[in-house]
Amino acid sequence: MKNRLARLSLTIVSTFVLLALIAPWIVPYRDQALGEPNVAERLLPPSLKHPFGTDHMGRDILSRMIYGARTSLFTAVSVVFLSALIGVPIGIAAGYAGGFLDNVLMRFTDVFLSFPPLLLALLIASTLGKGLFNAILALVITWWPWYARLVRSQALSIKSLAYVEAARAAGVSHFVIMFKHILPGCVAPLAVQCTMDMGSAILEAAALSFLGLGVQPPAPDWGLMISEGKAYFLNYWWVPTFPGVFMLLLVMAFNLLGDVFRELVDPRLRRRMLI
Template sequence: MDSILVLKVALKKPTALFSVVVIALTLFMAIFAPFITPYKDQALGEPNLSERLQPPGGKHILGTDHMGRDILSRIIYGSRTSLLVGITVVTFSGLIGMIVGIAAGYFGGIVDNLLMRFTDIFLAFPPLLLALLIASTLGKGLGNAVLALVITWWPWYARLSRSQVLSIKTLAYVEAARSAGVSNFMIMIRHIFPNCVTPVLVQATMDMGSAILEAAALSFLGLGVQPPAPDWGLMISEGKNYFLNYWWVPTFPGLFIFLLVMSFNLLGDVLREILDPRLRRRFFL
């Protein structure tokens, strides 16, 4: 991506700069958590009952929870879980969805009908409700929660990819490749797949926030990350009973979720404008 274009975007859309800064800081926390965490043992779940429910300030910038653990330390380590879930869910959902969508759109006919009707079965249920059902069936744990979200989300990418393929497969260069005897597999890999990546990339960026939010919801309901592991959704769940008298316990994890989810949504919107030639011209006017 042209550096001049990136600079123009940052100057004309402060939201782009804000989202990049928030995501970069979260990524920094996730990567360097062992080195920047004030209380590593507490971040990993070790209680400190002598300092339970301490307000923000002093040794604990964001206060402590009901077990006396430093909230900032647990938030820093929790960023690892949030980013891992988001990246894993959108990556596997996108790959599965693109494979199904490209195959359905390219071959059409009975292949299209079978694959899309199968996709419609998953789309018939509200995503979070279906994820709850799958996660509760598979059992508690981060791995099962991620699998539940992947199973829930791949149909949306399949629909998106299929719609792109239907318009691409009739273009001249695809017809020329087919006339030259290029196999269907190679046409899909070399000509169809690259042209489906851009809309899927934009959707995946926006879905990162939703994946983080839904994973936090599963943890909040006890189906995701299990205590004493650090996780933002779990921290809110553990602190909800203390909100009236000790507001900082659930508030700060919720604030970090809000900022990160909003940042990915804003970044996805900016990427859509940059990658769409019709919208990109506005940055040079």
């Protein structure tokens, strides 16, 4: 059962990644995907020519959705990668050093944890302007603390293990201990966290675009497509529905994948799975 789910979610995720990568070569209407209006074919229902219909500017929804996958995945990967890039060193340093430095770093982290992401994004959008990069920035600012905390707790338990003590006794530098001996021990939970967060990052980025703070029209983005389509929902259901379904699928796949990873990483769960 779990295996089938794992395979299914992996298939969905890799399909989306593949679609995103080869989007420029496979989408039926490339100009429309990038925003070119085609007003003669407004709000057409799904058909062979436009499998998911057209939107209020007559653009092919399928093409825009495939391009939208690029935006979503790019955002998710950047948010998660950058958050980890900031959070992991801080977490390791805090966990390994302990004491005063640990306290300082963790209180600093707490400060960032207390920012509500959407409000911060609003603030950033109004001062730095709207756009995809500022949306990513806003998400990274509120997300890295989670990585710092996760890695710190891992580092705390690893640093008292015998091989770390041995390395320290042998006079290995702190830096090398942190990144050669402790970091590898954190990779497994990090991988789980990253996978789970991919889904949430997609959702949050879409939420920002939905509110008009992220991707700007006429660029393709799922959140933006849903936001633009909501006025037409009653009479032209396909306009916001398909981007919503795509998003649901991808986010769900990432979450399932995260679950599977967690079970692989956690020995107690793994045993149950193998039986």
